[in-house]
Amino acid sequence: MGSAVCKPTDEAIRQNQKIDNELRKDEKEQQKKIKFLLLGISDAGKSTIVKQMRQIHDGGFNDTEIINAIFQIRQNIIEAFKQVSILILKNGSKIAENEKAVLNVFAYETSKVEMMNETDELTYLNDFRFFECIMDFFRTNKCHPMVPDNIFYFFPELHRILVTNYVPTIQDMIHMRATTLGVHEISFDFRKHVIRLIDVGGQKTERRKWIHFFEGVTAVMFVTSLSCFDQFVLDDTARTEIEEEGKATDSSNPVVLVSWETSLNRIENRVLIRSASSDASKLLNRLQDSVELFKSVLKNNFLHRSCFMLFLNKKDVLEHKLKALKFIDYFPDYSKYLIPDNQFNTVTSYIDNMFRKGAGGNQKIYSHYTQATDTKSIDYVFNSACDVIFQQYLDNVELE
Ligand SMILES: Nc1nc2c(ncn2[C@@H]2O[C@H](COP(=O)(O)OP(=O)(O)OP(=O)(O)O)[C@@H](O)[C@H]2O)c(=O)[nH]1
């Protein structure tokens, strides 16, 4: 008795082939996808790089984003004015009484400004920008550790921005600050590949989410701010102590006395200025924090096959800062370095070395000095970084 073999019909064969082809196509598509992870401390410039990539490769911003930006940018301006007001009031310089009253509103009752109707708010902001003390602040400062960097771009543009029919330009969108919460992804075609670019929040509370995205990462783009060498945050122990004891507003506490919340992020970072009275042991330099973070990312087992790109960002802000501040005052060890002058090239090479010291012998790190707000230069740097990443990626694929 012969066994009955069920012969597949032509239709079934065709269906099978179709499924096989689709699976192969999916596999190829997947291989073409390259995963880039942007990591780094808060305010380093990660999201700014994403915005530039969207602008260059992904059709730019849509209308809804542009409308939202009108309010976000105005909020950025109010927050910056708050910091500037606090600085001027603390400085104790002579100010006219009527101006002092307005400075006090910006410094300590910002919500009053935020609650105004649009016309009143715009008038209030427009009057404020012509105060002698405010104009003087922006005449003498091109950056300040307590004041968000973007206000130095926005201030000369306020005549255009503080009007009812304001429409943000692309440059305005790039300079706008919005702290990243959660994890965001964009993808775009690049050469023969699809790049998945993942942006995370850099605040300490956000960092615990990162690990969930570490698998299959082709390249880590670690972004750091070169210019944060004069900024401090409370170290973890001090922050816990202060928060637990509810002393956040106690002016007798020497650390809190010099702490002012900035728009860097409203949730957890208080950026501090070191003062003679501050307890240095409780302060963590933000550049040092960034170096430590880089070391811990490098050590992560999930990332041992990833390519590491270090973007030493905000080079324009660093250049300004070095005209007013001595790097050695913040990093005394710099005195032992080659020729420890205050020149941009020497300082940046020292900073680059600080990051490299954390790398193991066989881990290659490619670094770039960047200004993420400059579209042309970030496009150029991104392309050069991709040349290396793709080469390493193809070498790895061949080895598999
Ligand atoms: N002048 C200057 N400003 C920059 C540069 N890069 C970024 N910025 C500004 O710095 C601010 C912070 O940049 P973001 O890209 O939001 O920083 P981030 O790393 O995403 O910060 P988190 O989302 O908090 O992790 C924004 O206002 C940017 O416009 C730069 O190279 N030069």
Ligand SMILES: [Mg+2]
């Ligand atoms: Mg961000």
